[in-house]
Amino acid sequence: MTDISTNSQPGHGENTPAKLGYSPVADIPHRPRVADTDPKAARRAERQVASMFLLSMLFVLLFFVAYIAIDKSANVYIPVFGVVGAMNITLGFTMGAAIFLIGTGAIQWAKKLMPDVEVVQERHDLSSPTEAKDEAAANYERGKEESGFARFKVIRRTLIGAMVLFPIPLVVMLRDLWVSPPGDPSPSELLTTTLWADGIRVVTDATYLPIRPEDIPVGGLVSAAPADLMEVQELAGNLNARGKAAIILIRMDPSEIVSQQGDGWDIQGILAYSKICTHVGCPIALYEQRTHHLLCPCHQSTFDLADSGHVVFGPAARRMPQLPIGVDAEGYIVAKAPFAEPVGPSFWERG
Amino acid sequence: MSTTNSTSASPVASSPIEAAGGAVATYVDERVGSNKFLGRNLGKVFPDHWSFMLGEIALYSFLVVLISGVYLTLFYKPSMVEVIYDGSFVPLKGIEMSEAYASTLDISFDVRGGLLIRQMHHWAALIFVAAIAVHMFRVFFTGAFRKPREFNWILGVGLATLALAAGFSGYSLPDDLLSGTGLQIARGIIQSIPIVGTWGAFLLFGGEFPGTDFISRLYGIHILLVPGLILALVTVHLMLVWTQKHTQFPGPGRTNSNVVGYPLMPVYMAKAGGFFFIVFGICTLIAGLVTLNPIWIFGPYTPDQVSAGSQPDWYIGWLDGALRIMPNLESYFFGYTISWNILIPAVIMPGLVFTALAFYPFLEAWVTGDKREHHLLDRPRNNPTRTGIGVMAITFYGLLWIGGGNDIIATSFNLTINSITWFLRLTIFILPPIAFLVTKRICLALQRRDRDKLLHGYETGRVLRLPHGEFIEVHETINYKELAVITSKTDIAPLPAPVKVDADGVANRRYRIQALRAKLSNFFYADNIAKPTAAEIEAAQHHVNHAAALEAPLHAYEDADEIRNAHGGVLHHPGMANSNTEQLTGRSEQ
Ligand code: HEM
Ligand code: FES
Numbered sequence: 046m047t048d049i050s051t052n053s054q055p056g057h058g059e060n061t062p063a064k065l066g067y068s069p070v071a072d073i074p075h076r077p078r079v080a081d082t083d084p085k086a087a088r089r090a091e092r093q094v095a096s097m098f099l100l101s102m103l104f105v106l107l108f109f110v111a112y113i114a115i116d117k118s119a120n121v122y123i124p125v126f127g128v129v130g131a132m133n134i135t136l137g138f139t140m141g142a143a144i145f146l147i148g149t150g151a152i153q154w155a156k157k158l159m160p161d162v163e164v165v166q167e168r169h170d171l172s173s174p175t176e177a178k179d180e181a182a183a184n185y186e187r188g189k190e191e192s193g194f195a196r197f198k199v200i201r202r203t204l205i206g207a208m209v210l211f212p213i214p215l216v217v218m219l220r221d222l223w224v225s226p227p228g229d230p231s232p233s234e235l236l237t238t239t240l241w242a243d244g245i246r247v248v249t250d251a252t253y254l255p256i257r258p259e260d261i262p263v264g265g266l267v268s269a270a271p272a273d274l275m276e277v278q279e280l281a282g283n284l285n286a287r288g289k290a291a292i293i294l295i296r297m298d299p300s301e302i303v304s305q306q307g308d309g310w311d312i313q314g315i316l317a318y319s320k321i322c323t324h325v326g327c328p329i330a331l332y333e334q335r336t337h338h339l340l341c342p343c344h345q346s347t348f349d350l351a352d353s354g355h356v357v358f359g360p361a362a363r364r365m366p367q368l369p370i371g372v373d374a375e376g377y378i379v380a381k382a383p384f385a386e387p388v389g390p391s392f393w394e395r396g
Numbered sequence: 397m398s399t400t401n402s403t404s405a406s407p408v409a410s411s412p413i414e415a416a417g418g419a420v421a422t423y424v425d426e427r428v429g430s431n432k433f434l435g436r437n438l439g440k441v442f443p444d445h446w447s448f449m450l451g452e453i454a455l456y457s458f459l460v461v462l463i464s465g466v467y468l469t470l471f472y473k474p475s476m477v478e479v480i481y482d483g484s485f486v487p488l489k490g491i492e493m494s495e496a497y498a499s500t501l502d503i504s505f506d507v508r509g510g511l512l513i514r515q516m517h518h519w520a521a522l523i524f525v526a527a528i529a530v531h532m533f534r535v536f537f538t539g540a541f542r543k544p545r546e547f548n549w550i551l552g553v554g555l556a557t558l559a560l561a562a563g564f565s566g567y568s569l570p571d572d573l574l575s576g577t578g579l580q581i582a583r584g585i586i587q588s589i590p591i592v593g594t595w596g597a598f599l600l601f602g603g604e605f606p607g608t609d610f611i612s613r614l615y616g617i618h619i620l621l622v623p624g625l626i627l628a629l630v631t632v633h634l635m636l637v638w639t640q641k642h643t644q645f646p647g648p649g650r651t652n653s654n655v656v657g658y659p660l661m662p663v664y665m666a667k668a669g670g671f672f673f674i675v676f677g678i679c680t681l682i683a684g685l686v687t688l689n690p691i692w693i694f695g696p697y698t699p700d701q702v703s704a705g706s707q708p709d710w711y712i713g714w715l716d717g718a719l720r721i722m723p724n725l726e727s728y729f730f731g732y733t734i735s736w737n738i739l740i741p742a743v744i745m746p747g748l749v750f751t752a753l754a755f756y757p758f759l760e761a762w763v764t765g766d767k768r769e770h771h772l773l774d775r776p777r778n779n780p781t782r783t784g785i786g787v788m789a790i791t792f793y794g795l796l797w798i799g800g801g802n803d804i805i806a807t808s809f810n811l812t813i814n815s816i817t818w819f820l821r822l823t824i825f826i827l828p829p830i831a832f833l834v835t836k837r838i839c840l841a842l843q844r845r846d847r848d849k850l851l852h853g854y855e856t857g858r859v860l861r862l863p864h865g866e867f868i869e870v871h872e873t874i875n876y877k878e879l880a881v882i883t884s885k886t887d888i889a890p891l892p893a894p895v896k897v898d899a900d901g902v903a904n905r906r907y908r909i910q911a912l913r914a915k916l917s918n919f920f921y922a923d924n925i926a927k928p929t930a931a932e933i934e935a936a937q938h939h940v941n942h943a944a945a946l947e948a949p950l951h952a953y954e955d956a957d958e959i960r961n962a963h964g965g966v967l968h969h970p971g972m973a974n975s976n977t978e979q980l981t982g983r984s985e986q
Contacts, residue, residue, distance in 0.1 A: 066439055071649040071656045074876075117508055118484060126685060133511045137684010140512070145677025151670025159663045166441040166655045168641055168771055171544050222599040222609075232598045250700060268700065282478070285604040288580075288699030320700060325584025325719070325738060326605070327577060328700045342702055343581060344720040345803060345813045358814060360719060360737045362726035390584035390738075392594040396731040 068164035080157050090157035097150035104143035111135040233394035237387040239271075239289045241368055246272035247317065247378040250291065255377040258312050264334035267294045268320065271380070289388055291320035291328055292368055294378070295350055297337060303352040306385065310369035312378065317368040318354050319388040322346060324361035326390040339365065363391065442664045443644035443657035447534045452668060454527035455630065456675035460520035461562075465619060467513045473499040474569065474615035476608045485692055493696030496571040496611045500691055515683035521566060522688075523679065525559045525711045532556060536786050539774035540643045541757040543767065548640075551633045553754045558626050560711055565618040567709055570689075571611055576697030578708055580605060581719075588738035606699055645773050646884030648876055652772045707801070717799025718745055721820045749789075763916040764888055777846075778885045780839035781920040784832040791831040795824050836923070843925040846882045849874050850928050851936035873937070885927045891917040 080087040111132070119131040126134075173181075189195055225231075230238075246255050250270040261267055269292050277286045299314040310316070318339070320328050327343035337351035346359030354365035366388050369381040387395055425431040475495040481488050483498065485505045503510035532552060535541055541549035564582075568575045583605050586597040602609030641655050650656045658664050694703060708716055718741030725736040760782065761767075776783040798805065802816045853871035860868050874882070894910035897903050904910070928936070 068439060068441055068659060073647075073649040073656075112508060117505070129685075129687065130511065132508060133515070133687075134684050136509050136512050137515070137680055141677050141679075141681030141684055143677075144673050144680055148670045148673030148675075148677055151666045151673065155663050155666035155670065159666060160658075161663075163444075163649075163656050164441055164659060165649065166641075168653050168655060171640060171769065219599060223601075223603050226603075232594045235604055236594070270700070283476075283604075283608045284606055284699050288605050291700035325581045325588075327580060328702045330702070342803070343577065344716070345817070346724075356724060359817075360722045360724050360741075362724040362735065362737050390587055391726065391733050391735045392587045392597075393590050393732055393734075394594055395733045396728065 068166050071163040071165045094150050094154045097146045101143045101146035104139045108139035240286050241380045241383045243382055245380045248272045257376050258315055261296045263296050265296050266332045269294050292317050293320050301351050306353050306367040307369055317370045319366045321389040323363040438661040440660045441655045441657045443642050445645055450527055450531035450534055454531055456672045457520045457524040460676050460679045464513045464517035471503045471507055474612045476611050494571045497696045500570040512683055516679050518688050519682050520679045521563050525563055528556050528559050537776040542770040544769050546757045548636045549757050550754055551629050555629050558622055562622045565614050570691045571697050572691040573694040573697050577702050585742040588735040590734055643771050643773050646881050648880040713800035714793050714796040717796035721799045721817050763920050777839040777842040780836040783839050784836040787835040788828040788832040792828045847925055887926050888921050890921040
């Protein structure tokens, strides 16, 4: 092909020594671009680049218009995207276009109008020349000698000791990232106790209404909490008690119960189980009444609530703890005892 | 040095602005000596390749994250104090929620452009992590981590880890139901660590879950600690790229000891600078068009509720998948519990993966016995074992990722979660090795094809009848570009097996380790298809030329270079690496 040539650019003479600031051109065939040979094409490219920058400015103006004119609660329908906030989409589009066009303009400029001849630079050894290496070594020796680091054994050892010890207080002070509550319970004690105790009423978890056995139909599921939760929560100012005490009540035909964690822990087929997954602690409320399976939405551990809450599938290793329940004098469901085992994810001291 | 002296040395300024600029440059130079740096570096040559933009995307999306993040800090309130929401999003009016969640709603509905910035921040964060991952693949598969770039590989592994930490900590800040569930899982994982786990979780969260401290603690980590570390590592990462100069792909004129490309000023500056605006612009456009993480739909966090089908951001999916497919092993002894079902997938496995990533360059260098500097990139096929290992790792990751979406896959394809989980539990051990073998075979086949191309040219598909009646297929010599690329291959011979006892009867104390090394070396390089020697090529080319010459009158050559190359086996193109020996001896002395 005849038009393959090494492009000669100012300063890029083919065999002339490189001019200051110019690297030698790579010795590979190069085809000139249209804009290199045709001044008209070059003018066209120039106009393209400038109009992109101009458009960018225009979009900034449009951005201001949208910012002032559009009501922030207005929605619009856009095909494919559905109903979207009018403000968000217009601001995003105008600002995005303004920024994007600067980018395309600059790249167009580089591609069409700046030299596209590849140039060459030599690499140099990364390792230091011998003199530098020697100098570094000599300086090190001098430093070692002058400081006496090698000679003063006691200084050296005490320094090492001090350097090891001084960070320890910084770590120790992290201890109070958690200040134990009154009574100084250990983490494992806290993880093992919940609000549930003998006689605590079971109430619905959002409205705090007490529940009678006849409120729950066979096959039904109710998310529930201890009656004193609201008070405790107000007092503590956190959701910790809720996270541990959450339970579900489900009802099945008593004949369908294969086993329970304790004798007579149900009321006429109503069973209470912790709601917190024993895997890593997601709350569970996906219950399939036909199989009595409880399915965790996080990693799909499946528990058989008709059979002591045993794990039938998935990564959870322990059954869901069951809460023994009964009925109080007024006919409402109450707990008969605290949970017999810790609820929620496992931990080292759990045993 | 006087001012007049230094200005007279600089090029003639043609406008008052340039003159002023020159004066500023001089002023600065006299104080910091900046021209020494600029003189050497403004013309620095950068090689061009689309895959070199991946690292740039990571850098630019990080900048977008920084810019949008600063804006978010002005409106976001990192507090878990319960407030009653009274903003303009009607469905949640009057509901009790944390101040963090309420302020995120305000950013989304009551600050003009707030939602856009939130979306930009989140989109740029996703792009950031994705770009880092793909950039890492590029570096791995082309062997860009080899000497002298091992430090940068390790910095990269650190950056990838920090990117995950940045993403996860940010994702949790809005304190919505979805992100809170993520935190609860994170806490369960920390709690599973033997001995220190329970205390660690209590210290981190300031007590039980969720407590009231965690959001504000996470906030400091998210906006200061992690970005600060990322910024520091990115700076060193780029300084190393600068001093070591960028690697380049093989091609005409490119050798292990040069860089071919465009000078920083102006071409690379315009391209890279322009590309920043493109990434920035695209983040803004997507943020305007596609809504991500609509926290107002999820509702405020409470530990006793969860939404079905909840999914983490994409880069956490593989860990979630690992948690999902792990069998439920737990051991109990002396009153203590070890939860292997959490520990293995969520702590040990990722720990091993990142450690293996960090050490890979050193393993390969040791196995190869290679102490040379590498500035010319490998084609993935030319190191089949490395490429196979990479594809194996991607397969492993992909399977875990599928695990992370097993509920979604189950509902969309009408499968049971049981069967998907069992499928994954088995294939996680079977498919990665198969992927390795298949990839290695493909690479070797490609090597063989390259060798054939060098020896016999490529098959044109034109069949020719010779005067004496014989039919031959015309082979044509490959063009100079392909030639340079193919001949860039360096063959590495596997290490010989060590001797147990040497000639003098002295036992080799390092026998075991040397034997292991030789075995690994064989594993890596024994199957390599050697690049033909110059003599072999010459012999074979005769044949090609014979056929080509016969056809010559029928067909005009398109490229003068091809003809030059075709004659007498002249394969040399100026500047091209010619043979293994040249590549091997070139830089190995130092
Ligand atoms: C280093 C990389 C970073 C990543 C990957 C990242 C990622 C994220 C993500 C995914 C979110 C959740 C956004 C949402 O959907 O609401 C977030 C929130 C947030 N980020 Fe970042 N971020 C980074 C750096 C920063 C920096 C440097 C700042 C501030 C200087 C910042 C400030 C914030 C704030 C204030 C929020 C909460 C506001 C909200 O969620 O709307 N981030 N971040
Ligand atoms: S938290 Fe329930 S399966 Fe993981």
